[in-house]
Amino acid sequence: MEAISDKSTFTDDAKVMSKGQVTIPKDVREVLGVGNGDRVTFVVDHGKVTVVNSAVFAMKYLQDQLKGEAEKLGLESEQDVNDLMKSIRDED
Template sequence: MDLAKVTSKGQVTIPIDIRKKLGLKNGDKVLFVEEAGRIYMINSSMDAFREAQMEFAGEADRVGLRDDEDIVNMIKELRKEGVVDR
């Protein structure tokens, strides 16, 4: 367990062990989430990435992409059509 002091401006220094566990670097943003009476601090970039993963879940199956070769072929086809630049 780590302890941090709150300044008069409401600022805290996140202990280095916690920053490492959250993958936080200088300039990163953190997200505070309340859930079941507890407050969680989350790396906002990682949370956005997880949300994007959830949104895209099942899309590969929906469009018939089964493996890397299917993806490469799809990109080649899109390039032929001029939809994707090289």
């Protein structure tokens, strides 16, 4: 591992095996918060690849997609959300 500027910025490398498999270095796994059985997502953007924790990526994507929806529905408080959920569940 080669330090670039501080402990939060570093480089690391791994060898690509015959089937395209790569072992993610331990320090990178720790930063991503992934372990055995977890999934990672490869985000490719104009020749740059970013590896992210799939669960974190999915949650961020969902949040981005739902941004502004509460306002559209007139939900301004937790009670508004609870009332909506009760009406959807037909609990009135």
